[in-house]
Amino acid sequence: MDKERNSEQERVNTIVDKIKNAFQKAQHEYYKARTERSSVEKNYVQNAKINTFEVDDQMETNAEVQQQKQLVAKNVETEKILKRQIQLLSNLKNSPYFGRIDIHENGETSPEVLYIGTSSFNDEQGNFLIYDWRAPISSIYYNGTLGTVSYTTPMGKQEAQLLKKRQFRIKDGKITNMFDTNETVGDELLQEMLGAQSDEYMKNIVATIQKEQNDIIRDTTHDLLIVQGVAGSGKTSAILQRIAFLLYHSRSDLNAEQIVLFSPNLLFSHYISEVLPSLGERNMRQVTLTEFFAQRFEGLTVETLFDKFEQKDSSAINSANLIKEDSTFMHKVKEYVENLDNSQLFFNDLILVDQVIFSNSEIRSLYDKLPLAQPHHLRHFELKNVLIKELKRKIKDELTAPWVLKKIDALTEEEYHSLLGDYKRGRFEDIEAEISYISNKIVSTKFEPIYEAIYNNYFIDIYRQYSDFLGKILPDDVINFNNELEYHRIRLEDCAPALYLRDQLTGEGQNHSIQHLFIDEMQDYSLAQIYYLHTAFPTAHLTLLGDSEQALFHEIQEPQFLMTALKQTINPKKTRMIELNKSYRSTFEITSFMKALLPDGEKIQAFTRSGPLPKLVLTNDNETDIISKLLLETQALLNKNETVAIITKDFKTCQKLLRSFKSKDAPTLITNSDRSLPTGLVLLPIYLAKGLEFDAVIAFEVSQNSFSEDTRGILYTICSRAMHDLVLVSTGDVSNLITAIPSELFTIEQNIKFKQK
Numbered sequence: 001m002d003k004e005r006n007s008e009q010e011r012v013n014t015i016v017d018k019i020k021n022a023f024q025k026a027q028h029e030y031y032k033a034r035t036e037r038s039s040v041e042k043n044y045v046q047n048a049k050i051n052t053f054e055v056d057d058q059m060e061t062n063a064e065v066q067q068q069k070q071l072v073a074k075n076v077e078t079e080k081i082l083k084r085q086i087q088l089l090s091n092l093k094n095s096p097y098f099g100r101i102d103i104h105e106n107g108e109t110s111p112e113v114l115y116i117g118t119s120s121f122n123d124e125q126g127n128f129l130i131y132d133w134r135a136p137i138s139s140i141y142y143n144g145t146l147g148t149v150s151y152t153t154p155m156g157k158q159e160a161q162l163l164k165k166r167q168f169r170i171k172d173g174k175i176t177n178m179f180d181t182n183e184t185v186g187d188e189l190l191q192e193m194l195g196a197q198s199d200e201y202m203k204n205i206v207a208t209i210q211k212e213q214n215d216i217i218r219d220t221t222h223d224l225l226i227v228q229g230v231a232g233s234g235k236t237s238a239i240l241q242r243i244a245f246l247l248y249h250s251r252s253d254l255n256a257e258q259i260v261l262f263s264p265n266l267l268f269s270h271y272i273s274e275v276l277p278s279l280g281e282r283n284m285r286q287v288t289l290t291e292f293f294a295q296r297f298e299g300l301t302v303e304t305l306f307d308k309f310e311q312k313d314s315s316a317i318n319s320a321n322l323i324k325e326d327s328t329f330m331h332k333v334k335e336y337v338e339n340l341d342n343s344q345l346f347f348n349d350l351i352l353v354d355q356v357i358f359s360n361s362e363i364r365s366l367y368d369k370l371p372l373a374q375p376h377h378l379r380h381f382e383l384k385n386v387l388i389k390e391l392k393r394k395i396k397d398e399l400t401a402p403w404v405l406k407k408i409d410a411l412t413e414e415e416y417h418s419l420l421g422d423y424k425r426g427r428f429e430d431i432e433a434e435i436s437y438i439s440n441k442i443v444s445t446k447f448e449p450i451y452e453a454i455y456n457n458y459f460i461d462i463y464r465q466y467s468d469f470l471g472k473i474l475p476d477d478v479i480n481f482n483n484e485l486e487y488h489r490i491r492l493e494d495c496a497p498a499l500y501l502r503d504q505l506t507g508e509g510q511n512h513s514i515q516h517l518f519i520d521e522m523q524d525y526s527l528a529q530i531y532y533l534h535t536a537f538p539t540a541h542l543t544l545l546g547d548s549e550q551a552l553f554h555e556i557q558e559p560q561f562l563m564t565a566l567k568q569t570i571n572p573k574k575t576r577m578i579e580l581n582k583s584y585r586s587t588f589e590i591t592s593f594m595k596a597l598l599p600d601g602e603k604i605q606a607f608t609r610s611g612p613l614p615k616l617v618l619t620n621d622n623e624t625d626i627i628s629k630l631l632l633e634t635q636a637l638l639n640k641n642e643t644v645a646i647i648t649k650d651f652k653t654c655q656k657l658l659r660s661f662k663s664k665d666a667p668t669l670i671t672n673s674d675r676s677l678p679t680g681l682v683l684l685p686i687y688l689a690k691g692l693e694f695d696a697v698i699a700f701e702v703s704q705n706s707f708s709e710d711t712r713g714i715l716y717t718i719c720s721r722a723m724h725d726l727v728l729v730s731t732g733d734v735s736n737l738i739t740a741i742p743s744e745l746f747t748i749e750q751n752i753k754f755k756q757k
């Protein structure tokens with residue numbers, strides 16, 4: 001093997017040299033393109049300044065400026081391509097590839113040796129020195145064991161003999177590890193990757209993608225892909241590598257702007273932000289559910305999942321929530337709109353400063369004139385056109401109003417020219433035409449807010465309409481909805497049905513440009529919300545990922561139940577459901593402990609990476625004891641780890657705990673608005689830790705008072721954030737969820753007597 005290793009190292013050296021040459025060449029071309037652009041730009045500014053008094057000069061200058069504008073745009077495009085190439089080559093320089101496959105294709109005289117890396121690299125003659133991990137042939141590396149293998153090409157299925165599969169770890173151009181394997185992707189490399197310390201950013205996993213993850217990544221045939229994966233099974237990793245795959249697969253008709261990922265919080269968005277750039281791709285759009293709704297309810301504060309979690313409210317409201325969160329509630333919205341009489345519609349006045357431009361009765365009478373046979377959304381579309389026409393008429397009537405002439409008289413020379421804009425003096429037939437143009441500008445600007453209001457459907461009183469709907473289905477809930485509105489707030493569970501009501505009435509609210517919609521942590525979304533997102537992005541393929549057992553907002557559900565409910569909600573043409581049961585994040589010991597927390601934890605397979613047993617620490621319920629024990633634990637963990645997180649059930653617990661720390665030892669409290677995590681000791685509630693991972697986790701605190709049956713999912717989620725070490729601190733009787741766990745799965749810092757069950 002030594003000889004083999006030497007010859008592989010020689011190949012790495014040769015390839016790295018070639019990559020470095022290509023890198024330098026690309027950099028040189030990039031700087032050349034940039035210099036060229038800036039000189040064209042300079043020229044362009046000068047030309048734009050050329051005498052523009054004479055009409056002929058003006059035309060000539062315009063043509064030249066247009067030509068130069070085009071030249072600049074072309075150069076900008078070239079720069080973009082070169083920049084991407086430089087980024088790719090820079091990634092390849094240090095670690096050109098991670099895999100090798102030797103295959104013998106049917107009909108070929110000799111075997112072929114292929115190397116696989118994060119992107120492809122050719123020599124000057126166009127020979128592939130490295131294959132992109134997303135190329136059809138590279139799927140053999142992820143899926144195949146030695147012997148006959150097949151892969152899909154644009155021409156159909158292709159068969160080959162896989163003769164050798166080799167994995168590499170190459171750092172700074174040196175092979176640090178290399179071995180042949182017959183497994184899909186061997187454990188040895190995975191051990192090395194998973195044993196590393198956590199990082200501010202998630203890393204790409206392309207070198208060690210597992211077979212079932214590969215199925216998710218490379219699926220292009222289903223319009224709904226549902227992934228139920230246990231904690232740490234690589235769901236988020238799979239989404240990101242899937243996005244990179246899709247962008248490669250449909251390079252000519254898909255770009256990152258057409259992909260949206262709904263993520264659980266801002267920290268998560270930051271954490272995953274480097275994965276796609278490390279693969280030479282641009283990031284997709286990311287949004288949280290609250291951000292998405294907030295953009296659509298301008299002027300209202302939308303409740304966040306976190307507010308909701310902190311104020312777990314009375315059972316009366318909860319039972320209303322359950323109804324509102326079901327997709328049947330959305331069907332009721334649709335029925336309501338279909339059966340709505342004109343007399344039951346609510347309109348707003350359209351007001352400019354304090355002048356009513358269109359009163360609600362005027363709008364209603366315009367609506368009443370439209371043919372009843374048409375559904376509301378078509379009549380609504382016509383109403384908008386009628387209102388705009390009316391507005392134009394009002395603008396025309398206003399053109400000669402005395403205030404307009406007064407305003408023109410008061411304009412400075414500069415203001416007058418700025419209103420003329422691209423039009424220059426002398427281009428109008430006579431002075432009347434010029435004044436009429438200026439008057440139009442002034443009056444239109446004044447009425448602009450009304451135009452915007454019509455465009456944005458502000459003439460519909462959507463809140464009263466929704467309140468009316470609620471009155472029919474959940475009369476007791478109307479008062480709660482209206483009370484929130486008084487304070488300019490809207491509850492999260494009202495957002496999807498209220499927006500759906502608006503969209504049903506207006507026929508708007510859909511975004512057809514989005515091709516792929518990803519929802520991570522799907523278990524935190526109600527079926528009504530998922531239904532709404534599906535209608536709002538009607539052409540998008542959906543990938544939903546989550547873990548029914550990491551439910552923070554309700555009791556945990558059977559995975560199969562969640563998957564079936566989702567499928568019924570969306571009812572797509574082609575669905576695929578994939579379960580991921582192997583957990584990679586945590587050590588074998590932590591995963592075994594987490595498994596025992598769940599009633600059906602047996603299905604979870606722990607990855608065989610070893611570490612210390614989870615530790616249960618018992619303290620008295622007094623500040624001094626709690627803090628001294630916590631300090632002891634955090635010190636020990638910080639000595640061997642980069643990031644240690646104290647994770648609590650809710651924010652109140654964080655705040656109370658923080659008050660007990662002396663400032664010099666205090667952890668950094670993470671809040672809802674934080675976008676990045678510092679290293680060292682942090683303190684945060686579980687909902688902010690969603691999707692994240694830490695070298696060590698201290699679960700604070702795990703007494704029976706804090707965790708009982710209905711919060712099992714929360715405890716499970718807290719524990720599953722730990723990669724290498726897990727400590728659980730209890731300040732009173734330990735939760736039954738923990739006392740029920742076999743004692744060999746954890747250590748106890750002090751012998752206690754568990755209560756008899």
Ligand SMILES: Nc1ncnc2c1ncn2[C@@H]1O[C@H](COP(=O)(O)OP(=O)(O)OP(=O)(O)O)[C@@H](O)[C@H]1O
Pocket residue numbers: 190193194203205208209210213229230231232233234235236237238547584585690691692693720
């Ligand atoms: N094939 C793999 N190769 C290397 N690392 C992997 C692989 N799959 C998962 N991991 C690692 O396991 C950890 C968990 O992955 P990820 O966060 O994607 O899981 P998840 O299922 O989304 O987790 P959760 O639902 O618990 O938030 C990450 O550190 C990820 O890099």
